[in-house]
Amino acid sequence: MSDAIRTRVTELLPGIRKDLEDLVRIESVSADPARASEVQRSAEAVAELFRAEGFASVDIVSAEGGAPAVIAHKPGPAGAPTVLLYAHHDVQPENDHAEWDSPPFEPTERGDRLYGRGAADDKAGIAAHLGALRVFGDELPVSVTMFIEGEEEVGSDTLPALLAEHQEALRADVIVIADSGNWDIGEPALTTSLRGLVRADIEVRTLTHAVHSGMWGGLVPDSLIALSRVIASLHDDAGDVAIEGLHAGPAADVVYPEERLRAESGAVPGIEWIGTGSAVERLWTKPALSITGLDAPKVDGASNTLVAAARAKISLRVAPGDTTANALACLRAHVEKHVPWGAELTFTVVDTGEPTAIDATGPAYEAARAAFAEAWDGTAPVDMGVGGSIPFIAEFLEAFPEASVLVTGVEDPDTRAHGANEGLHLAEFEKVVLAEALLLRNLGGLGAQ
Known part of the structure; x- marks a missing residue:
């Protein structure tokens, strides 16, 4: 049966790719009201x-004025488990077209990749789900519910509703969330932890208005x-990170080679890494803090003036096992403690997203690991952490605590999701489709949980 599934995926791939390319041509940028x-x-x-796949019910829904999502259901055999397959159809803004080597909404094959906005994140997730289902036609081994969200790229604000x-x-x-990636080309992964996020704007004010730096500087x-x-x-x-009270934990025993770190990060040749611990601990299971924006006069044209106030945006990645409430309280306390010279501080919370730690044990995960190893010709999947944040995963875990949540995806280290020249590795995509088909087969053998 495995050989038949593998052959069927290869036969279906041209049609799956056509459907993906048609989706990529739709400029579904959820951040752009226009x-x-x-x-x-x-x-x-x-x-x-x-509807073309024979789903019994297909509905376009939204909540609280949010973007449209799609919910569809197709029944499987009596007594079989129900599997929810998640992806999202909205995409990031394409930004400056001049940075792209081909038009961002015209799917273009170059080398071993298909380029275009959403070609990977996450319209390829939709295509992978469809491809896996087409392997079985109307003889699904499980009952399937599709949930395709339309506002993931703007924070999934109405997802709880x-x-x-x-x-x-x-x-x-079982819930399969296809919005992550694999460890490397030829090395599959299951994502088992993600950092959370706290963003805040801080303003430090020392004057009611700007004054001459010569007349008042020094006092x-x-x-x-x-x-x-x-x-x-x-x-x-x-x-x-020097903020007291934040959580940090161990990471999986995974080696991230130095040459790969430098190539994938884009670090300049002489840069030194910051922090302590293994590379994957620093990237996956320890807090990280960045300043992602500053409001201050530009250097060009700046006058000899003491500026009355200055503002910065703080982006704090929260380690799995911590909470955004704790991280926010610790960040606020630290900033308040370190404001010098009696300056006035304004602390404004921008947004938060909870970290996630998944219990990757049990029959569903065993079925997934077996499927991935088979699809990648004997290479077992890595239990991977992600340094970025996908807060909606915590929403699924809270809403459906009895379900096994598997986080998979089509991305690889050179996908460049959210950036120019986003691309899908086509050979890996075929393995992703095969792995999901094998997973559905394996889950069907488990019976309802």
């Missing part, structure tokens, strides 16, 4: 794909220097 009609068109195109409103329709024994504190001292306090000399 393209809301494109997001709607994308949802309708996805729904039509499910959607999950609550459609909880019974979405209830499943009146400079808001830019005061802000710089706060920022400098956020890391110790080794580069570890």
